[in-house]
Amino acid sequence: MKKLFAAMACGAAMPAMVAPALADGPFSLKDTPVQVEAPSWSGIYFGVSGGFGHNHSKNNYHDSEDTTSSRNEFADGGLVSLIYGIDRQVGSRYVVGAFADFSVSELNRGNEDIHNAMTIDRSWAIGARAGILVNEQTLVYATGGYTQAHFSNDGWWDIDTDDTTAHGKGGQNFGGYFVGGGVERRISDNFYLRGEARYSDFSGRITNSGTVDGVDFVDREVPSIWTVQAGLVYKLDRSKVLNPDPITEDRGPKVITYNGIDAANDSVAWYGGTVFGLSGDLYKNGFLLRTQGIIADYSYQAGEPVNSTVDADDRSLDIMLGYQWVFSNWSAIAYLGYEVRNVHLSPFDPNNDVRGGADGFKVAVELETDDESPLYGSLEGSYSTAFNSYYAEARVGYNAKTFIFGPESSIYSDEGDIATRVGAFATIPFHLWWSGLPAKVTFNVGQQFVNNSGETRAGGEGAYGGSMLRVDF
Structure with a gap:
């Protein structure tokens, strides 16, 4: 319809243009201003953010x-x-959307060494936002919704008397509302920087x-939390959801996601991560942003003073x-970042140093051969000041194009x-059959040896196995 109106307008104006055109020379298309389509903020997105939180609680006793x-x-x-959401641009100035996020936190009070501490270790939120575009690249928005935070007790809620100890709950979920606001800046076709403050x-x-x-008693806590975070989100506009740009030898993926499971004796861990190519092409040199999360459940047999199974x-x-x-x-890749980790033991085991909350700096390196090499090799490692944790893995194998296999340690x-x-x-x-996106699935199996009783998320001695799915887009 717009083309039809344009043609009608040109036809109506043609008689008036003939004389000047003949006098001044032929009409040139280069004199016509190019119409550049304004970027749309509509789309599905996911991302990661990090920041600081402050909790204020009222403890009421009766x-x-x-x-x-x-x-x-x-x-x-x-x-x-971790952030997931969808936005819709309304007209030229307004953006509305819905989102959900999940956080791992390290908000502490008390002293873990004397079994008198409490940690706000995780939370989730679901809500909506509405904003106005200051210009085509910058959005100012307000947000609100429902949130829930988990408080992990390490003796803080216990009540001690001369004769006994009344143990508080091992953990408690608190639910409520949140409101906040922020600024988001479009930095490329798909990447957006976001800063947000929130009150819960x-x-x-x-x-x-x-x-x-x-004496009958009741102890009650009424909390609130302020958070300030900065993050990066990757947005797929609506046309790219069903028709993503093809990945070729000359154009690599912008984002890689991976999810997997690892199981060993008395331990199971689910993990997932995302790598963002900030240059827009993960086949080329450039900066990356990576986030990885792990949820592990394990158990072990503890001696004195617990003398029971500890769950x-x-x-x-982390964000790196x-x-x-x-x-x-x-x-080759080198990372530097920040990790938040929480380990809750039930019952409390004072002999296990891997307990409570910890956060700190994390470094990681990765080396890997490309997909065309007949011989495959990879080496990766990381170190975190949170619980002085380190990890290293080496793999070598034969690349048959349709599959890769070999030993690992x-x-x-x-x-x-x-x-x-x-x-x-x-x-x-x-x-992937529905989108054509390249993917890989990996399986591994072997034997694990430990120097303890399985007191970490790696699990106890015995067989291990796992699988991981990676998707490039």
């Missing part, structure tokens, strides 16, 4: 002897978040109750900036508790 108290409590620390207000929950020395919930999330060097037959350590592995792997490349 008992049957009419003793009451109310005191302020505080917790501070870092957090890393939670309903109070009972953290300890019962009867001690004939552990281990959660971690890196640089990639691409050579003729191989590539690895080592993992938390606070000096070491697990080593020897096994084999196989990687099968393929394309």
Whole structure:
């Protein structure tokens, strides 16, 4: 219809243009201004952010002897978040959307060494946002919705008397609303930088109750949390969701995602990560942003003073900036970033140093041959100051194009508790049938050896196995 109107307008104006055109020379298309389509903010996106959180809580106590108290409590620390959402641009100035995010945090109070601490270790939120475009590249927005945070107790909610200890809940979920606002800046066709501040207000929950020395009591906490974060999101506009740009030898993927499972004796871990090519092409030299999360559940037999099976919930999330060097037959990556990790033990085991919350700097390196090399090799390793954790894995194999297979070995350590592995792997490349995106699935299996009783998320001695799915787009 627009083309029809343009043709009608040209036809109506043609008689008036004839004389000037003949007098001044032929009409040139180069004199016509080029219409550049304004970028759209509509699309599905995902990303990662990191920042700082501050908790203020009211601790309210009441008992049957009419003793009451109310005191302020505080917790501070870092957090890393995964973000998923969808936006719709309305007209030329407005953007509305919905989103969900999940955070691993390290907001601490108290002292873990004397079993008198509390950690806000994770949270999730679902909400909506609405904003106005200051210009085509910058969005200012407000946001709100529902959120839930998990508080992990390490003795903080216990009540001690001369004769006994009334143990508080091992953990508690607090739910409530959040409001906030932020600024987002479009830096390329798909990448957006975001800064956001958020206030979350939670309903109070009972953290300890019962009867001690004939006195009935109730202890209750009413928390709120402020967070400030900066992040990077990758947005697929609507046309690219069903028709992504083809990945060729000359144009690599902009983003790689991977998800997998790892199982060993008395341990299972789910992990996932995303690598963003900030230059827009992961086949070339350039800066990268990577995030990785791990959810591990394991158990082990503890001696004195527990003398029972200890169940552990281990959660971690990192965000890392890196640089990639691409050579003729191989590539290398170096990362530097920040990790947040929380390990909750039930029952409490004072002899296990891998407990409670920890955060700190993390470094990682990766070396790998390209897909065309007949012989495959990879080496990766990382170190985090959170629980002094390090990991290294080496693989060599034969690349038959339709699959890669060979031996592998690895080592993992938390606070000096070491697990080593020897096994084999196989990687099968393929394309997702509904989109044509390149993908790989990897399987591995082998034997694990430990120098402890399986007191880390690597698990105990015995067989191990796992699988991972990687998708490039």
